[in-house]
Amino acid sequence: MRIQIPYGKETLEANVEDKRVVGVINSKLDTFSAGKGEHELISDAMQNPIGTAPLCELAKGKSKVVIIASDHTRPVPSKLIIPDMLREIRKTNPRVDITILIATGCHRSTRKEELYDKFGEELVKKEKIIIHDCDSTDMKYLGKLPSGGELWINRLAAEADLLIAEGFIEPHFFAGYSGGRKSVLPGISRRDTIYANHCAEFIEDPNSRYGQIKDNLIHRDMIYAAHKARLAYILNVVINSAHKVIGAFAGDVELAHKEGVMFLESLCKAGRIPADIVVASNNGYPMDQNIYQTVKGMAAAEKTVKTGGVIIMAAACDDGCGGDAFYKIFSHAQSAQDVLDKILKVPRHRTQADQWQAQIMARILSQHAVILISKCPEKMVKNLHIVPAFDFKDALAKADRILGFNNGTITFIPEGITSIIQ
Known part of the structure; x- marks a missing residue:
């Protein structure tokens, strides 16, 4: 199966054995015809x-x-x-x-x-x-x-x-x-x-x-x-x-x-298709300009990935991380759970810069490994407690190693942030 995934201003092609794919979650936005310009x-x-x-x-x-x-x-x-x-x-x-x-x-x-x-x-x-x-x-x-x-x-x-x-x-x-x-x-x-x-x-x-x-x-x-x-x-x-x-x-x-x-x-409403690996995008440019914004695609994948499963995000991130405070929160932490525990103790009126985005990503990372296919430096990605990948083949191999088996099921969400998964 070949699936085109929005990636910056281009697309990234994912090739995978048919038997591993349990579903593709797509909205109907592209097939809808308004009948007007x-x-x-x-x-x-x-x-x-x-x-x-x-x-x-x-x-x-x-x-x-x-x-x-x-x-x-x-x-x-x-x-x-x-x-x-x-x-x-x-x-x-x-x-x-x-x-x-x-x-x-x-x-x-x-x-x-x-x-x-x-x-x-x-x-x-x-x-x-x-x-x-x-x-x-x-x-x-x-x-x-x-x-x-x-x-x-x-x-x-x-x-x-x-x-x-x-x-x-x-x-x-x-x-x-x-x-x-x-x-x-x-x-x-x-x-x-x-x-x-x-x-x-x-x-x-x-x-x-x-x-x-x-x-x-x-x-x-x-x-x-x-x-x-x-x-x-x-x-x-x-x-x-x-x-x-x-x-x-x-x-x-x-x-x-x-x-x-x-x-x-x-x-855009769609049902869950649980899988060991969920591949999502941030809908390409301009929504995938940085890692900060890709948390949105991760949150969509979170809705359907199995407990302990792996999320693969495809996002060009030409603008890098996208938030100094966001980066520091993770780069100075021992683990994603550490980030989450600290943020949950912050009182309502003491919120810090980028805390909300860090909180959601930490919530996801505390439950799932996230692999990012991007143009960002490896060190930057690793400091965010995310696994960097060069392309889809590299990302899938790493996902298999994390899971400990090579026949894990896969769900694709090509346009991660326009699917409302219930």
Whole structure:
């Protein structure tokens, strides 16, 4: 059997004996046909918003409009979305002051070439674009989150006459789903606000998992933050593996997002196919830019790998580890269990940088060996308590050695972060 796995901007081919493969978990995103083109889907969504007036109506009489846009780590087709949003706003308010605010959360700042790639050079040069800095002092306090943390967000957004957001909806490994309310928290929030929301207690909660919103404490904080920020309108899309829009949902931050989630679930839900070895990806570029992000693919594989089994992750990781604090947490620890034990003792309001990602990876590593096929230096990978591999053949041989037998069953999840495994 030959299986193509997204790997950076290319694909990695996995060759394996048929008898060892017990299943391939795929979403239906690539086989779904909307019957309309991307522009038409986005336009239709904007003309038929869910739970709000059209954007052109919302923009009437407003002085300052802020559009929250995703950053370089998200494959949102902003080149399609943002121009339509700008046109709608200026249709009824041609002289309005518009700022595009890049929602970086705690990520590094988006580089100019990444802005060009995301929006197009012409738009970047023409429009006012500000990149959010979670450590900036120019924030505004909006009260207490349900979790007790302080809600601080970017002042530009807090003082806008109209705050709107673009984004995309995919399964998320602790918020349930991306999109919607996540544009505000973590997108444009202050570092300590994000940390309070991503605390060890909430990450450990069994409801903080892929495809789970009900009783999800992290989601509860995020919804609260979106409403306090007065996020009035969202335009979220669902995309396939080629990053093409197959569904668009506009309107109220909760109602439109809910419709998008229901659409996504109809295409992405899948049952478990337990196996000794689970091979997954992080959906290729831009989601597999670094090891930090690949924890999402590991969390998908965790749902179906057998107890004591091995996870093989295929992720290019051209950007290396992707977090100094994340790296130090593991490189200074004796074991993954040691990392997990220490993090679980951290109080809710003492959360440290990258703690949540480290907690999830430590949870997985404490139960399973993880082998990473990447472009990262071996030493870096080993210091994260992960087994490095050069290619799939090398990874499979190492998995067999770890298991102690050569006929272990294998499940493939070619696009690890778009499959909601129940």
